[in-house]
Amino acid sequence: MSERGGAMRASWQCIVAVGVCGGVLSCGGLARPAAAAQDPPTISQAFAGPRPGEAIGIDVLNYDTKPGVHLVAESPVFAAPIRLGDPARDTGGEGTRAPIPASARPGTYPLVVKARGKVVARDTIEVKPPRRPSIEVDSGGNARPGVKVNLFFDDLYPGETGTSFTVRCAAFTSPVRLAHDKKSWNNTRTFHALDVPLRRTLKDGTYPVWVTDAHGRRRAEAPLKVRSARPGDDDYLGKARGPAFFGKEGYVFSARAKGFAIPAGRTVYVRWQDANPDPGEEERMTATSPAFQAPAKLTFDVVKGHEEEDPVFWGPARIRPGLRPGSYPVTVVSHQGRVTRTGYLTVTQGSVGHGGRDGSPAALWAGAGAGVLALGAAALLLVRRRRRASPS
Structure with missing residues (x-):
């Protein structure tokens, strides 16, 4: 092989290598950088890991929806396919509401999102086991005598009904009626009470908190530990x-x-x-x-x-x-x-x-002083004006 032929072969191999590595060849044989590949569409789940009766929020990331094309989420755990972007299922920023039936069994279920019948993204839904009704006392930190606490009652459990619940505790000044939290879209069986004061004269100790229904039956119970601030605590006696x-x-x-x-x-x-x-x-x-x-x-x-x-x-x-x-x-x-x-x-x-x-x-002296200063300034300004106006 001639030297010219060897050089042409080496040049061609170089061009092929550049074309493979760069991804694009121009007509003139110069390689161009390949455009970065877009991330594949993925499914986003808000409140993932639901219990039977809860709902999740579904959204699709990295997918450009074309006009007139609707995305549909399908899973064996759903009662029916769910159209994404449905205004009636809007969660206010966390995707489309997808309810999990109360009859669903715990386990992992496939989830797909389709556009015109074609799957564009895949994921799974993990349904967790049901949980007995529970009451949570949130003190925002330490439960001190006199502090205000928030109460949250989770009544999501198969067969639980009713909308009238009362919380009682010796640490409260009186029984507390819970209100249905209608803003909770993922759990329709939540009830709460905010800014509930603890007695100011409480002694340190653990106080049981329990929830009763309209018939007086106990539905949930939790301990509340109350402790006054002690020397060494940041909030002990403050700095008066x-x-x-x-x-x-x-x-x-x-x-x-x-x-x-x-x-x-x-x-x-x-x-x-x-x-x-x-x-x-x-x-x-x-x-x-x-x-x-x-x-x-x-x-x-x-x-x-x-x-x-x-x-x-x-x-x-x-x-x-x-x-x-x-x-x-x-x-x-x-x-x-x-x-x-x-x-x-x-x-x-x-x-x-x-x-x-x-x-x-x-204030009177300050006002008088301000008046004197103002008069002095006005007099000085008048003298200056007269001097400028008078012939030299």
């Missing part, structure tokens, strides 16, 4: 600060713990902060004083007690008219009596000067 005082609504963070004075008959505002208030304290925090006409209810301030500040409580108290001048104690009791803090408030006669130590005069 206060009481502090301010004289004008909205000036919460200008409150002072010492040296605050206010005339008799005026309104004073009390501020309290605690890094970890006891559950329920946002509804019952008060400040008391012999100088007040009535205890001051301290309301939890959601806006000011944000993540950068310890929880803030504040509220108004009216100073008794005609009260003799002097220093009066103001006391806040928290953590079920385990934390008590007392500050002192000075009550005076008439208006108070010296920088407005009672809050209201401070």
